[in-house]
Amino acid sequence: AQSVTQLDSHVSVSEGTPVLLRCNYSSSYSPSLFWYVQHPNKGLQLLLKYTSAATLVKGINGFEAEFKKSETSFHLTKPSAHMSDAAEYFCVGGKLIFGQGTELSVKP
Amino acid sequence: ETGVTQSPTHLIKTRGQQVTLRCSSQSGHNTVSWYQQALGQGPQFIFQYYREEENGRGNFPPRFSGLQFPNYSSELNVNALELDDSALYLCASSLLDSSYYGYTFGSGTRLTVV
Numbered sequence: 001a002q003s004v005t006q007l008d009s010h011v012s013v014s015e016g017t018p019v020l021l022r023c024n025y026s027s028s029y030s031p032s033l034f035w036y037v038q039h040p041n042k043g044l045q046l047l048l049k050y051t052s053a054a055t056l057v058k059g060i061n062g063f064e065a066e067f068k069k070s071e072t073s074f075h076l077t078k079p080s081a082h083m084s085d086a087a088e089y090f091c092v093g094g095k096l097i098f099g100q101g102t103e104l105s106v107k108p
Numbered sequence: 109e110t111g112v113t114q115s116p117t118h119l120i121k122t123r124g125q126q127v128t129l130r131c132s133s134q135s136g137h138n139t140v141s142w143y144q145q146a147l148g149q150g151p152q153f154i155f156q157y158y159r160e161e162e163n164g165r166g167n168f169p170p171r172f173s174g175l176q177f178p179n180y181s182s183e184l185n186v187n188a189l190e191l192d193d194s195a196l197y198l199c200a201s202s203l204l205d206s207s208y209y210g211y212t213f214g215s216g217t218r219l220t221v222v
Contacts, residue, residue: 034210043112043198043215044151090150096141096149096200096211 002027004091006099014107019063019078021102023091026072032094033074035065038101041086047089050074061085081106112201116121120220121189122176127219129184131199134212135158139163140182141211142174143198157182158204194221 007022023032036044044067048059055067065076074091086106090100113132121127122205130221135139143151153166157176171187180201186193200211 036213041218043114044200044213046210046212050209096143096151096153098152101150 002093002097004033004097006089006091006101006102008102010013010102010103010105012105012107015083016080019076019081019085019104021076021089021091021104023076023093023099024072025074025093027093031069033065034092035059035063035069035074035076036092037087037091038090044090047076060069082100084108112199112212113152114197114199114214114217116217117215118146118218118220120222123189123191123221125189126185126187127189129197129199129217129219131182131184131214133180133182133199133201134181137201138180139202139204140176140180141200141202141217142182143200144168144193144214145196145198145216146192154184163192163204189221191221194219 003026005024013019034049035047037047040042046061046066048057049056050067058064063078065074067074083106089102112134142154142158144154145151154168154172155165155174156163160176173185176182193217196216198216199214202211
């Protein structure tokens with residue numbers, strides 16, 4: 001069975017500094033993986049998806065993620081955080097298996 | 109292209125009552141999934157409907173039931189409401205092979221049981 005684990009429940013960065021949100025997966029086959037963002041009292045918005053076409057996936061709002069099979073990881077990154085990036089981020093497996101979520105705080 | 113629409117946005121019910129939540133899927137999508145998101149938690153899968161038939165169910169009791177209509181819209185019904193049913197209920201639509209295309213989520217219905 002597929003599962004995803006988000007390694008940090010909360011990440012805090014300063015505005016303008018890089019963002020790293022970590023996600024590991026377990027799957028007996030090549031997975032489909034997604035990152036979603038959820039702003040307070042809002043639904044979930046798709047940031048990006050991995051479907052085996054390319055290991056480096058670029059998403060919206062400057063986010064990208066790299067699929068590393070050897071490390072079973074799919075970490076989300078952004079070179080420079082913006083205040084509007086503050087939200088909850090979910091790493092999700094192919095059949096909508098959600099990770100626990102990572103709350104990103106951005107300090108001025 | 110229309111997105112996923114959920115109604116109502118907020119709802120307050122009394123313990124023991126019944127509630128119906130509604131979801132209009134994105135144009136072209138034939139599959140609807142429902143999720144329960146308790147405060148501070150990730151969404152938990154309730155069930156999925158494809159072409160009006162249940163196509164998978166999570167670990168929720170039978171008092172959680174659903175319907176999908178020919179236009180692919182859907183309802184989530186919860187009977188005998190309990191305080192722990194208070195949560196954000198999310199609907200997501202997709203094509204069945206959503207592992208490739210992903211899911212489109214609605215903004216959710218916030219249910220409070222008092």
